[in-house]
Amino acid sequence: DSGVTQTPKHLITATGQRVTLRCSPRSGDLSVYWYQQSLDQGLQFLIHYYNGEERAKGNILERFSAQQFPDLHSELNLSSLELGDSALYFCASSAWGDTGELFFGEGSRLTVL
């Protein structure tokens, strides 16, 4: 158990819909990262938040947005969903100033029909 909690574990929705994925980092970790894992793109970095502030953006679509709240949990919002958005979405956390490993949650598997 990494200590990172993601909900929901599985989500099935239709094209055009909007979903929200939630992540609770390890206790004390201020950094939250979101990654997308799809069959054709592999593990792609989406966005990084540190203590409520956006720190880095990766290959995140404009239809996607994220935020980190004062209690440090984070949400990834995916809107106007397309079939190609079907993927496993991972949240990871790390401690302040730590340039070491990221601890990943179990992922949220999104299926868009």
Next chain:
Amino acid sequence: AQKVTQAQTEISVVEKEDVTLDCVYETRDTTYYLFWYKQPPSGELVFLIRRNSFDEQNEISGRYSWNFQKSTSSFNFTITASQVVDSAVYFCALRPNTGFQKLVFGTGTRLLVSP
């Protein structure tokens, strides 16, 4: 630019065989971290090891060992006496040591260990 290459897409071995997973990386940074993660069929990503670019000592942890060679930009992972439970996708990753930077992952190597 940072890049990690795992040329082996899939490896199949029989239990008790030794197997080496290759990882080659590219970076212009002088300091960086290298990682291996395991993704079992259940889907989660499990951290295995972190290596600082200044530390080229090989590491052994039980049946796992890692060979870091800066001269060839490689960070290979060997499983000795493989077991069925080792079946998973293994990812090599790179992270520069310059602040809050993301991990760059390779495409992964699927290891199938049959009884």
